[in-house]
Amino acid sequence: MISPATVPAEPLHDNAPAESGREAPSAGRTAPSGTAAPVTAPRVLARCRELVRPSLSAAVARLHPWTGEMAAFSLGWCGVAGAPTDGSFEGKGVRQALAVLCAEAVGAPGESAVAGAVAVELVHTFSLLHDDIMDGDGTRRQRETVWKAYGTGPAVLAGDALLALAVQTLAEAPGPRAGAAVGRLSETLSGLVRGQAEDLLFETRPWTGPEAVRTDEYRAMAELKTGTLLGCSAALGALLGGAPDRTVAVLDRAGRHLGVAFQAVDDLLGVWGDPAVTGKPVHSDLRQRKKTFPVLAALAHDGPHAEELTSLLNSPLPLDGTGAVRAAALVESCGGRAATLAEARHHLDAARACLRSAPLAPRAAHETEVLLGFLLHRRM
Amino acid sequence: MISPATVPAEPLHDNAPAESGREAPSAGRTAPSGTAAPVTAPRVLARCRELVRPSLSAAVARLHPWTGEMAAFSLGWCGVAGAPTDGSFEGKGVRQALAVLCAEAVGAPGESAVAGAVAVELVHTFSLLHDDIMDGDGTRRQRETVWKAYGTGPAVLAGDALLALAVQTLAEAPGPRAGAAVGRLSETLSGLVRGQAEDLLFETRPWTGPEAVRTDEYRAMAELKTGTLLGCSAALGALLGGAPDRTVAVLDRAGRHLGVAFQAVDDLLGVWGDPAVTGKPVHSDLRQRKKTFPVLAALAHDGPHAEELTSLLNSPLPLDGTGAVRAAALVESCGGRAATLAEARHHLDAARACLRSAPLAPRAAHETEVLLGFLLHRRM
Numbered sequence: 001m002i003s004p005a006t007v008p009a010e011p012l013h014d015n016a017p018a019e020s021g022r023e024a025p026s027a028g029r030t031a032p033s034g035t036a037a038p039v040t041a042p043r044v045l046a047r048c049r050e051l052v053r054p055s056l057s058a059a060v061a062r063l064h065p066w067t068g069e070m071a072a073f074s075l076g077w078c079g080v081a082g083a084p085t086d087g088s089f090e091g092k093g094v095r096q097a098l099a100v101l102c103a104e105a106v107g108a109p110g111e112s113a114v115a116g117a118v119a120v121e122l123v124h125t126f127s128l129l130h131d132d133i134m135d136g137d138g139t140r141r142q143r144e145t146v147w148k149a150y151g152t153g154p155a156v157l158a159g160d161a162l163l164a165l166a167v168q169t170l171a172e173a174p175g176p177r178a179g180a181a182v183g184r185l186s187e188t189l190s191g192l193v194r195g196q197a198e199d200l201l202f203e204t205r206p207w208t209g210p211e212a213v214r215t216d217e218y219r220a221m222a223e224l225k226t227g228t229l230l231g232c233s234a235a236l237g238a239l240l241g242g243a244p245d246r247t248v249a250v251l252d253r254a255g256r257h258l259g260v261a262f263q264a265v266d267d268l269l270g271v272w273g274d275p276a277v278t279g280k281p282v283h284s285d286l287r288q289r290k291k292t293f294p295v296l297a298a299l300a301h302d303g304p305h306a307e308e309l310t311s312l313l314n315s316p317l318p319l320d321g322t323g324a325v326r327a328a329a330l331v332e333s334c335g336g337r338a339a340t341l342a343e344a345r346h347h348l349d350a351a352r353a354c355l356r357s358a359p360l361a362p363r364a365a366h367e368t369e370v371l372l373g374f375l376l377h378r379r380m
Numbered sequence: 381m382i383s384p385a386t387v388p389a390e391p392l393h394d395n396a397p398a399e400s401g402r403e404a405p406s407a408g409r410t411a412p413s414g415t416a417a418p419v420t421a422p423r424v425l426a427r428c429r430e431l432v433r434p435s436l437s438a439a440v441a442r443l444h445p446w447t448g449e450m451a452a453f454s455l456g457w458c459g460v461a462g463a464p465t466d467g468s469f470e471g472k473g474v475r476q477a478l479a480v481l482c483a484e485a486v487g488a489p490g491e492s493a494v495a496g497a498v499a500v501e502l503v504h505t506f507s508l509l510h511d512d513i514m515d516g517d518g519t520r521r522q523r524e525t526v527w528k529a530y531g532t533g534p535a536v537l538a539g540d541a542l543l544a545l546a547v548q549t550l551a552e553a554p555g556p557r558a559g560a561a562v563g564r565l566s567e568t569l570s571g572l573v574r575g576q577a578e579d580l581l582f583e584t585r586p587w588t589g590p591e592a593v594r595t596d597e598y599r600a601m602a603e604l605k606t607g608t609l610l611g612c613s614a615a616l617g618a619l620l621g622g623a624p625d626r627t628v629a630v631l632d633r634a635g636r637h638l639g640v641a642f643q644a645v646d647d648l649l650g651v652w653g654d655p656a657v658t659g660k661p662v663h664s665d666l667r668q669r670k671k672t673f674p675v676l677a678a679l680a681h682d683g684p685h686a687e688e689l690t691s692l693l694n695s696p697l698p699l700d701g702t703g704a705v706r707a708a709a710l711v712e713s714c715g716g717r718a719a720t721l722a723e724a725r726h727h728l729d730a731a732r733a734c735l736r737s738a739p740l741a742p743r744a745a746h747e748t749e750v751l752l753g754f755l756l757h758r759r760m
Contacts, residue, residue, distance in 0.1 A: 062570075064577040130540060134533035153514035156536055157577060160510060163540070164569035167547055171563040179559035182566075183551040189544035190442075197444040197537060 041374030044367045048097035051110050052117040056096075059118050059169050063161050070146055070158035074125050080149045089141050095120040095229060097371060099237035102251050104364035108241030115173035116236030119185055122166035124229060127192055130159040134200060142279050163189070170236075177239050184239065188232040195224025202291045207299055207313050215296050219260055219343070222293075227259025247358050254354035258372060261347035264340050265376050267292040271328055272337065283324035286331075289313055293343060298336030305330050348376050421754030424747045428477035431490050432497040436476075439498050439549050443541050450526050450538035454505050460529045469521050475500040475609060477751060479617035482631050484744035488621030495553035496616030499565055502546035504609060507572055510539040514580060522659050543569070550616075557619050564619065568612040575604025582671045587679055587693050595676050599640055599723070602673075607639025627738050634734035638752060641727035644720050645756050647672040651708055652717065663704035666711075669693055673723060678716030685713050728756050 037043070060071050072078045076089035096117035103113035131137075132145040133155055139145065147155035170182050198221040202213050235252035243251075269278050270285030271294055278284070285292050295313070299306055309330040312323060319327060331337060351372055355365055417423070440451050452458045456469035476497035483493035511517075512525040513535055519525065527535035550562050578601040582593050615632035623631075649658050650665030651674055658664070665672050675693070679686055689710040692703060699707060711717060731752055735745055 064574045066577050066581060067573065130536050133536055136533075152532060153516075153580065156510050156513055156539075157573060157580070159536075159540075160543070161570070161573045161577070163543060164566060164573055167562070168566035168570055171559070171566045179551070179562070182547070182559070182562050186544060186548035186551045190541070190548055193447065193537060193541045193544055194444045197446050197541070200533065200537070201446060 039367055039370050041371050044101070044371055045092055045094070045097050048100040048110070048117070049093045051100055052093070052096045052114055052121070055114045056118045056121055059122065059165055063165060066154070067158045067161035070129075070150055070154060071125065071162055073149065074129050074146050074158065074162075075121075076141065080144070089143055091124075091141075092375075093121065094371070094375060095124050095233040098230060098233040098255060098368070099240075101364050101368045101371070102234045102237030103241035104237075105251075105358075105360040105368060106238045106241040106243035106247055107361055108243075112175075112242070113237040113240050115170055115178075116181060116233070116240050119166040119170040119181075120229060120233040120236065122162045122169065123185070123189065123192070126159045126162035126166065127196070127229070129155055129162065131196060133159075134196065139279075173240065175240065177242070181236055181239055184232060184235060188228050191224045191228035195221050195226075195228065199225055205291070207291075208310050212299065213291050213296055215293060215300060215339075218291070218293055218296055222260050222263035223256050225259075226263045227256035229255075230259040230262070231255030247360075250354050250358045254351045257347040257351035257354065258375070261344045261351065261376055264293055264344035264347065267294055268337065268340050268344070271295075271331060283328050286324045286327045287319050289319060294331050294336035294340045296336075297339035297343075298331040298334035301334045303334070305333050309334065344376060348372065419743075419747055419750050421751050424481070424751055425472055425474070425477050428480040428490070428497070429473045431480055432473070432476045432494055432501070435494045436498045436501055439502065439545055443545060446534070447538045447541035450509075450530055450534060451505065451542055453529065454509050454526050454538065454542075455501075456521065460524070469523055471504075471521075472755075473501065474751070474755060475504050475613040478610060478613040478635060478748070479620075481744050481748045481751070482614045482617030483621035484617075485631075485738075485740040485748060486618045486621040486623035486627055487741055488623075492555070492622070493617040493620050495550055495558075496561060496613070496620050499546040499550040499561075500609060500613040500616065502542045502549065503565070503569065503572070506539045506542035506546065507576070507609070509535055509542065511576060513539075514576065519659075553620065555620065557622070561616055561619055564612060564615060568608050571604045571608035575601050575606070575608065579605055585671070587671075588690050592679065593671050593676055595673060595680060595719075598671070598673055598676055602640050602643035603636050605639075606643045607636035610639040610642070611635030627740075630734050630738045634731045637727040637731035637734065638755070641724045641731065641756055644673055644724035644727065647674055648717065648720050648724070651675075651711060663708050666704045666707045667699050669699060674711050674716035674720045676716075677719035677723075678711040678714035681714045683714070685710050689714065724756060728752065 056075075060068055060075070062068075063071055069078070069082050072082070073080060076085070076087065076091060079085050099113040099117035099120055100110040103116075104110050128140065129146050132140060133147045133152055137145055138148040145155075146158055150158070167182060167185065170185055171178060173181065198217070202218070202221065205211050205213050231252040232255070234255040235248050238248045238251045267285065270280070270290065270292055271283055273280070273284075275282050275284075281287060286295070295309075298309060309327060312319065312327050312330070315323075317323070352369060355368060355372075358365075360368075436455075440448055440455070442448075443451055449458075449462050452462070453460060456465070456467070456471060459465050479493040479497035479500055480490040483496075484490050508520065509526050512520060513527045513532055517525055518528045525535075526538055530538070547562060547565065550565055551558060553561065578597070582598070582601065585591050585593050611632040612635070614635040615628045618628045618631045647665065650660070650670065650672055651663055653660070653664075655662050655664075661667060666675070675689075678689060689707060692699065692707050692710070695703075697703070732749060735748060735752075738745075740748075
């Protein structure tokens with residue numbers, strides 16, 4: 001678990017223009033760190049993606065053709081039945097980038113992290129695929145999800161294939177630390193599954209009373225479900241790069257904080273995000289009555305607004321149109337939005353503090369910080 | 381893949397009385413091998429189960445309470461929602477027994493194989509759980525399957541949790557060979573998933589013509605789906621017991637042959653098994669038009685009986701009652717039953733030949749052979 005960190009908070013720019021990780025070459029630019037090309041997050045992501053892609057493709061090519069097709073679809077490399085696409089459905093590749101950057105940050109070539117980078121991307125793809133089945137989500141990145149396109153049984157199988165391939169890829173990695181890396185990945189898998197179990201169970205718990213979900217329980221779930229794999233990505237990069245245990249641990253912690261911050265931003269977008277950017281209906285998390293940080297934080301307050309919010313959430317009527325607008329206003333007036341912004345800021349700062357506390361190579365550390373800022377600001 | 385073996389075939393006693401692995405202490409008895417208590421398969425299974433059970437229980441206890449409950453249900457340790465049971469739903473524990481016996485066969489204490497035994501039982505439970513979702517099977521061992529009792533989403537999650545726990549358990553095993561063991565387990569996982577993919581795709585292929593499933597394709601599927609994990613169980617026992625690679629490889633091969641033989645016997649039971657023993661309706665595989673070895677072998681023959689069988693299988697009418705009786709008779713008259721018996725005999729003999737070719741401790745090797753014979757005869 002991540003330990004509490006007290007670091008000065010910088011403002012997280014709310015409502016900054018959203019940019020795509022693949023289409024905005026000028027996004028996330030910061031002052032150049034002594035080289036010709038300025039460091040921008042999209043450039044960093046693209047460089048890491050290009051480094052990892054041949055090995056990731058080679059790994060997926062080892063799958064049975066059918067599960068391989070579903071994996072390629074899920075990775076955004078093709079459409080249903082292998083139809084060509086323009087690549088715009090591909091994810092940003094944050095996890096592979098963290099692995100590569102953290103290897104470089106501990107003084108190793110990025111290549112040394114590639115097996116770890118492949119493994120974490122495969123695990124991420126597995127988890128999206130199985131979570132979409134469990135959550136009944138039919139759309140992801142403006143496309144059908146795998147279970148919707150191929151059926152539930154095949155989607156279960158494709159997820160299993162990706163998970164097995166992730167472990168196999170890392171177990172076959174050269175070098176003396178492959179065993180430790182697999183151990184860490186397997187702990188991460190257990191953590192991911194535990195986080196998903198908590199998340200599913202939250203849906204069955206009441207909004208108020210002693211059985212209600214507390215914000216600290218929600219944070220623990222987010223750390224498991226989102227932070228564990230980001231932490232593992234950073235840690236594997238450092239581990240395969242030959243870093244001492246202490247450095248591996250601090251980078252793991254940075255990734256976990258990033259995950260909690262990421263989830264908080266996701267929750268803000270789920271209530272107040274622009275549908276044109278998120279691809280989801282306005283107030284989508286409220287309409288679905290999802291238990292997210294802003295709502296839980298709002299309900300932790302007493303008073304008539306919290307009571308009105310509770311009765312809206314407990315009402316058997318659908319929560320859409322004016323109901324959702326009112327619920328969003330109530331969450332905000334009960335401090336849910338401000339608490340979630342503070343949560344995101346706190347964990348972004350804590351992630352940065354972790355990075356700054358470790359003896360890292362300046363350029364890679366800078367690129368990692370640029371990436372962190374981009375990931376969170378971009379999504380606001 | 382297993383290599384072809386030419387060994388003298390012994391008769392596989394068809395229609396021998398079926399016995400339960402847990403309730404027939406005199407079953408599978410053979411001549412005592414120089415000790416007071418005669419070696420019987422149920423005693424061997426019980427001894428191995430008792431050796432492994434504390435570690436298996438401790439592993440399952442590490443799961444999230446919800447996934448742990450589904451895992452315990454799936455292992456036959458309890459009913460839905462943790463209700464007590466009399467243990468009669470528990471599996472025989474063949475895989476854990478193979479791991480323990482193969483460690484002993486290479487001169488190590490059975491304890492050295494326990495982490496491997498736990499891992500293979502967890503993987504077996506995972507695969508049953510996910511396969512039941514994919515195959516839409518609502519009943520296993522005369523009880524509801526996990527997805528039927530808990531829902532599809534939770535069952536996907538429970539399988540994922542078991543898979544992650546299996547890898548984690550082995551990765552944390554003490555000793556210098558844990559890394560190699562995890563590598564072997566991850567290859568096995570990939571093989572299992574590939575076998576399940578083939579099995580699912582067979583259902584969409586025609587009964588005749590160039591796209592029809594050939595018996596050699598079916599055998600390759602059975603080796604992946606059933607043989608890989610049995611081979612891995614034996615190999616992990618030997619590996620963790622410190623055996624040289626050559627011995628590990630030959631025990632792996634023995635387990636793969638056992639798997640192919642096991643599948644052939646399962647296929648015989650699926651057509652001609654006694655419903656009182658199998659717990660399935662008479663001719664159940666034919667009624668479901670499953671592509672199994674006896675039917676594929678029968679269709680490989682020319683002649684009017686094979687043509688009549690093809691039109692029964694291709695008919696849009698349900699295949700029950702007299703239709704299923706007729707189909708079973710046609711499979712038999714086209715040689716499907718005899719070919720499947722020969723397949724089972726051949727691979728049982730090949731498994732025995734593998735065991736006899738390795739330098740093994742006599743008592744454990746004898747117990748393993750007793751177990752092999754029991755597993756196949758018992759099911760006929």
